[in-house]
Amino acid sequence: MKLHKLFLLATVCCTLSACFKDEPANAECDIEKAWIHAENPQDMFYNLSDTLVNVLYTDNLITFDVKPQTDLTAIAPIFQVTPGATVSPASGSVQDFSHGPVTYKVKSEDGQWEREYYVYFNIVTRTETDTIRYDFEDFTINERHYYAWNHTLSRWDTGNGGYAMTGMATKYDPDQGKYVTDSMAFPTIPYADGYDGYAVKLTTQNTGAFGAMMNMRIAAGNLFIGAFDVSMAVTDAMKATRFGEPFDRTPSKFRGYYQYEPGEQYQDENGSTIADKTDQGDIYAVFYRNHNEANETIVLNGDDVKTSPYIVAIAQVTNIVPTNQWTEFEADFVFSEDIDQTLLNNRGYSLAIVFSSSVDGAYFKGAIGSTLLIDKVELICTDIQ
Amino acid sequence: MHRHTVMTMKRIIISAVAMAAFSASAKAFTLSLPEDIRYSVKLGYNIGGTAPLGIPATIRKMNRYKMQSNYSLAFDMQKQIKGRWGAMTGIKLENKGMEVDATVKNYHMSMVKGSSRLTGYYTGNTVIKAEEWALTLPIQATYTPAKNVLVRLGPYVSYVTSRKFDGYVYSGYLRENTPTGAKILMGDSESEGATFDFSDDMRHWQFGIDAGVDWYVYKRWGIYADLSWGFTNIFKKGFDTIEQKLYPIYGTVGVTYNLK
Numbered sequence: 001m002k003l004h005k006l007f008l009l010a011t012v013c014c015t016l017s018a019c020f021k022d023e024p025a026n027a028e029c030d031i032e033k034a035w036i037h038a039e040n041p042q043d044m045f046y047n048l049s050d051t052l053v054n055v056l057y058t059d060n061l062i063t064f065d066v067k068p069q070t071d072l073t074a075i076a077p078i079f080q081v082t083p084g085a086t087v088s089p090a091s092g093s094v095q096d097f098s099h100g101p102v103t104y105k106v107k108s109e110d111g112q113w114e115r116e117y118y119v120y121f122n123i124v125t126r127t128e129t130d131t132i133r134y135d136f137e138d139f140t141i142n143e144r145h146y147y148a149w150n151h152t153l154s155r156w157d158t159g160n161g162g163y164a165m166t167g168m169a170t171k172y173d174p175d176q177g178k179y180v181t182d183s184m185a186f187p188t189i190p191y192a193d194g195y196d197g198y199a200v201k202l203t204t205q206n207t208g209a210f211g212a213m214m215n216m217r218i219a220a221g222n223l224f225i226g227a228f229d230v231s232m233a234v235t236d237a238m239k240a241t242r243f244g245e246p247f248d249r250t251p252s253k254f255r256g257y258y259q260y261e262p263g264e265q266y267q268d269e270n271g272s273t274i275a276d277k278t279d280q281g282d283i284y285a286v287f288y289r290n291h292n293e294a295n296e297t298i299v300l301n302g303d304d305v306k307t308s309p310y311i312v313a314i315a316q317v318t319n320i321v322p323t324n325q326w327t328e329f330e331a332d333f334v335f336s337e338d339i340d341q342t343l344l345n346n347r348g349y350s351l352a353i354v355f356s357s358s359v360d361g362a363y364f365k366g367a368i369g370s371t372l373l374i375d376k377v378e379l380i381c382t383d384i385q
Numbered sequence: 386m387h388r389h390t391v392m393t394m395k396r397i398i399i400s401a402v403a404m405a406a407f408s409a410s411a412k413a414f415t416l417s418l419p420e421d422i423r424y425s426v427k428l429g430y431n432i433g434g435t436a437p438l439g440i441p442a443t444i445r446k447m448n449r450y451k452m453q454s455n456y457s458l459a460f461d462m463q464k465q466i467k468g469r470w471g472a473m474t475g476i477k478l479e480n481k482g483m484e485v486d487a488t489v490k491n492y493h494m495s496m497v498k499g500s501s502r503l504t505g506y507y508t509g510n511t512v513i514k515a516e517e518w519a520l521t522l523p524i525q526a527t528y529t530p531a532k533n534v535l536v537r538l539g540p541y542v543s544y545v546t547s548r549k550f551d552g553y554v555y556s557g558y559l560r561e562n563t564p565t566g567a568k569i570l571m572g573d574s575e576s577e578g579a580t581f582d583f584s585d586d587m588r589h590w591q592f593g594i595d596a597g598v599d600w601y602v603y604k605r606w607g608i609y610a611d612l613s614w615g616f617t618n619i620f621k622k623g624f625d626t627i628e629q630k631l632y633p634i635y636g637t638v639g640v641t642y643n644l645k
Contacts, residue, residue, distance in 0.1 A: 027564035
């Protein structure tokens, strides 16, 4: 009897706890942070906070914005990498960045995985043109198989990275015998029949079983100046949309062309249909101070993009109506405070332009199928004073 | 096609075994006088877990193990056949449940829902709740080393009537597809994290081996202990969300009452 109990106890213990093996070496190999240690950072950077770049896990291009006249021939970036990972060339080694980006390879502790990063010093000069055009003709499919748009002046991003997590765009293809991701199945995609060349098509989509598991039943198509931080998409989706990029001119209005078609059934965050409610698109721009009183960087997100005390101007397009013709929209920036010219010159303001196929898409409310087409956007600035 | 055939074959074998066992006991019942057969009822409690055989290095730590309503109610029929040897069968209603909180590192998982798939490596904490209410039929050889002791060993078949395997992840992150893929943080609580429910992926039929001992300590009353070791993965074939196959391994302790 005693022996039997002992045997039982031993088996249970061994199975459940005593047989834990040695901890495996880390498999990750990310550069999490990159920074420059400079004797006189104000000679090189507009803002002290520009000396540090928090690298998104989906990014492999690390950009330092620097002033003109910066000597790029001998700079020693310092990296914080995944514990145990090694970076080559070494963190803190002096490199020549005057010929463009320098490639760094990061190898995981277990030696099984490797990532390549490109460190680039972007010489930022004063924006000279008064009208900045966003035609959305320059786009690529990234390594995660969804579309991303490029622009020389502004970083545009979408929520496509979050949608990729739902697996809705990835299906088993019996012909190829493997899972294939359809780039055109994402909420934000190019649209060939634009006002002029390509437009962008934003569609509110069902996030399927995985979305429901995370209580995020729809994904609105969105497109905005800023960055989408996929890492926050599950815990705090509002924080994932990081709106705005530093901008050194005073915006006065923005305009462009749209088409809009609301989806048939409006649903709330629980997936329940709300009868008699029609979905609406959302088009707006905000201009805000990007540092607080303690000189910490401010980036607006889904929670405060229209309410933050740092906002100095909002341009909200108010009359988006269902239409299948290219229709012009326009909105003036309405200022709540005067622009500080010194702050403006030192890139102390950020600008975000935001498009969404469902106005409450950030709260996972809207109609599946709501479609907003956008093309030929122009941002008009007041003359340099 | 193939899977269907295998399933059908399994069903036939199960039915045959079950019928043989029942007819054997029925025969014993009618042909022999009742004193040949010992009837007993058992009430016990299962302690154990549904776990992989050999913990992989990616499972780092068990933070918490919570007891569940793992009651076991059994009716047994035992017959001496030759000398100290005999046979036993019966029917048992039991639950093999657990709730564990474990920490994993770089644990590979792949989830399929409909035609969508999410695959990646998870690092962090996970809470798993499992419940398997089952009707179990044991067929055991018995040995009587002493007058009031019965040692038992033999296979069992279970039909799991109520299946549950769900939980959530917290304080961790998922790397999409590979350890270099997009990193998605999971919240610090159930409401902020992602929940999962694989109940529908669990199989109904389970097989295994059960070893036990009955010890009659006072008149018709005794205590007993069992160890049942499942040989079938609790999940259906083709389910690969969880890298390892999980087997129910439970010990039972309880009281037994000899009806006559």
